[in-house]
Amino acid sequence: MVESNQGGESLLFLTDEQLRKGIEAMFFAYRAFTADPDRILEGMDYGRAHHRAIHFIHRAPGLTVTNLLTILGVTKQSLNRVLRSLIDDGLVEARVGRSDKRERNLHLTAKGAELERALSDAQRARMRAAYRAAGPVAVQGFRTVLEAMMDPEMRRQYQSLREGGV
Amino acid sequence: MVESNQGGESLLFLTDEQLRKGIEAMFFAYRAFTADPDRILEGMDYGRAHHRAIHFIHRAPGLTVTNLLTILGVTKQSLNRVLRSLIDDGLVEARVGRSDKRERNLHLTAKGAELERALSDAQRARMRAAYRAAGPVAVQGFRTVLEAMMDPEMRRQYQSLREGGV
DNA sequence: GAATTTACGTCAGCCTTGTTGACTTTCCAA
DNA sequence: TTGGAAAGTCAACAAGGCTGACGTAAATTC
Numbered sequence: 001m002v003e004s005n006q007g008g009e010s011l012l013f014l015t016d017e018q019l020r021k022g023i024e025a026m027f028f029a030y031r032a033f034t035a036d037p038d039r040i041l042e043g044m045d046y047g048r049a050h051h052r053a054i055h056f057i058h059r060a061p062g063l064t065v066t067n068l069l070t071i072l073g074v075t076k077q078s079l080n081r082v083l084r085s086l087i088d089d090g091l092v093e094a095r096v097g098r099s100d101k102r103e104r105n106l107h108l109t110a111k112g113a114e115l116e117r118a119l120s121d122a123q124r125a126r127m128r129a130a131y132r133a134a135g136p137v138a139v140q141g142f143r144t145v146l147e148a149m150m151d152p153e154m155r156r157q158y159q160s161l162r163e164g165g166v
Numbered sequence: 167m168v169e170s171n172q173g174g175e176s177l178l179f180l181t182d183e184q185l186r187k188g189i190e191a192m193f194f195a196y197r198a199f200t201a202d203p204d205r206i207l208e209g210m211d212y213g214r215a216h217h218r219a220i221h222f223i224h225r226a227p228g229l230t231v232t233n234l235l236t237i238l239g240v241t242k243q244s245l246n247r248v249l250r251s252l253i254d255d256g257l258v259e260a261r262v263g264r265s266d267k268r269e270r271n272l273h274l275t276a277k278g279a280e281l282e283r284a285l286s287d288a289q290r291a292r293m294r295a296a297y298r299a300a301g302p303v304a305v306q307g308f309r310t311v312l313e314a315m316m317d318p319e320m321r322r323q324y325q326s327l328r329e330g331g332v
Numbered sequence: 333g334a335a336t337t338t339a340c341g342t343c344a345g346c347c348t349t350g351t352t353g354a355c356t357t358t359c360c361a362a
Numbered sequence: 363t364t365g366g367a368a369a370g371t372c373a374a375c376a377a378g379g380c381t382g383a384c385g386t387a388a389a390t391t392c
Contacts (some may be wrong), residue, residue: 241351268360
C-alpha cells in the first residue's frame with residue numbers, strides 16, 4: 001500500500017493495519033480493564049452493571065436517577081433493577097430531592113463506599129501499573145486518543161463530571 | 167495530596183484523580199468504539215458476539231475453533247451458538263483440517279467478507295478520525311498504555327496474531 | 333385551579349450472550 | 363488398541379440489555 005505524506009508529516013499511523021491494531025488493542029485491553037472488578041463481584045450478587053452505578057454515584061454524589069441514566073446510557077428499567085438491589089442491600093441511599101421532591105439524590109452508604117473502594121483499588125492498581133510502565137507522555141497520548149474517539153455529547157459528559165452533581 | 171518526585175521525573179500522572187480519569191475515558195471510549203458496528207448489526211439477526219467472531223476469522227483465516235475460543239475468551243457452547251448461525255447463513259465456512267481432520271479451519275465466505283468490510287469500515291472510520299485528531303505521538307502512547315494494561319498471556323496473543331493461523 | 337409534564341418506580345415479557353454440566357462422534361497418537 | 367483431544371450439541375440458567383404499558387407524586391404551565 002502506498003502512503004503519501006502531507007505537510008511533511010508521516011501518515012503511516014493511519015494505515016488500515018495500524019487502525020486494526022488499535023481496534024484489537026481496545027478489545028483486549030478492555031477485557032483486562034474489567035477483569036479485576038469482575039473477579040471481586042463474582043460470588044457476590046452483583047455484576048458489572050452494579051459496579052458502573054457504584055462508580056458514578058461515588059464520583060458525583062447526589063446525582064439524580066436521570067443523571068445516572070444519561071451517563072450510563074441504559075434504560076430506566078434496566079438501571080432500576082440494579083439500583084433496587086443496591087438500595088435494598090444498603091449500599092446506596094436515595095434521598096428525596098430538597099428543591100425538587102420528585103428527584104432522588106443518590107449517595108453511597110458507608111457499606112457502599114467500602115465496596116467502591118475495593119473495586120476501584122483493584123482497577124486503579126492495574127491502571128497505575130500500566131501508566132507507570134508506559135510513562136507520562138504515553139499516558140497523555142492515551143487520554144487524547146480515547147477522548148477523540150468519543151461522540152461530542154459523550155465527551156462533554158466525560159469532561160464535565162465533577163463532584164456535587166452533574 | 168502531596169506528590170513526591172523520583173529520579174527527577176514528575177509522577178503527577180499517577181494520582182488517583184488521573185487514574186480515575188483514565189478509567190472513565192476507557193468506559194466512555196469503549197462505548198463509542200462499539201457503537202457503529204452495533205448500529206449496523208441491529209436489525210440483522212447478529213450482535214456484538216458475531217462481530218467479534220467475524221473480525222478474528224477475517225484477521226487470521228484458517229484458524230481453528232479452539233484458537234478462536236482462546237482469543238475470544240468464551241466457552242465452546244457460547245461460541246458455537248454464534249458460529250452455528252454464521253455458518254448456516256453462509257457467512258463462514260468451516261473446512262475440515264488437512265493434517266488433523268478433527269480440526270475445523272474457519273474462513274469467511276464472500277458474503278461474510280462483505281459484512282466484515284461494512285463493520286470494519288465503520289469502526290476504522292471512527293478510529294482514523296480519532297488518530298488524525300490526536301496525532302502520531304498520541305497514537306503511539308495510546309497503543310503503549312493499552313498494551314501495558316493487558317495480562318501477559320493476552321498481550322502475547324495480541325502481538326502474535328497474524329494471518330495464516332494463530 | 334385545572335391540565336399537563338416530569339421524575340421515578342414497577343410489571344411483564346423478550347433477546348443476546350455469557351455460564352455449567354453431561355454426553356457423543358471423530359480422529360490422532362502413544 | 364486405547365486414551366485423550368477437537369468439535370458439536372442438548373438443557374438449563376443468569377446477567378443485563380430492550381420495549382411497552384401503567385401508576386403516582388410533584389412541579390409547571392395555562
